[in-house]
Amino acid sequence: MQWYLKTFKNFANVQGRAHRKEYWSFFLINVLITVFLAGIETRYGIDNILTTVYGLLIFIPMISVSVRRIHDLGRSGWWVVLLFVPFLYLFLMAYFAFDGESGPNAYGPDPKTSS
Known part of the structure; x- marks a missing residue:
């Protein structure tokens, strides 16, 4: 739940990096909430x-x-942008499951070591 709230606090920040736990926690909690709301x-x-x-x-x-x-x-x-292309978004979602680059990269420090 902390990652979900962290993402909302960072809602418009496209700078830096997000590791798998932050992304997938936010994604899966949103799926669960959406399914719950659809049920209602x-x-x-x-x-x-x-x-x-x-x-x-x-x-x-x-x-x-x-x-x-x-x-x-x-x-x-x-x-x-590939998230908005039918079928290609599946490849991007699978790519999101890969481990990020170790150490700093052009987009910032490694989120595993800086969180």
Whole structure:
């Protein structure tokens, strides 16, 4: 949960790096919350209002943590554009599972040693 809150505190920061734990904690908690909200919408006949509002709320933080995650892998933040390309986003998501570069890189210090 600390990583989830850390990502929200850093919601618009695309500088630096995010390691796997920060990215995947934020991603998985968002999936769980979205599924929970979808269940409420289904149960009470609400037409995607809760999930849409929540999706808008997490859009910028998700992009920023994705940019920082790709920085940890030594790549430009522009790679995140692939998240919006059908099927290519699956390759990027798999790439996010790889360990980041050890030590400092062009995007900042190693988040494993600096957190």
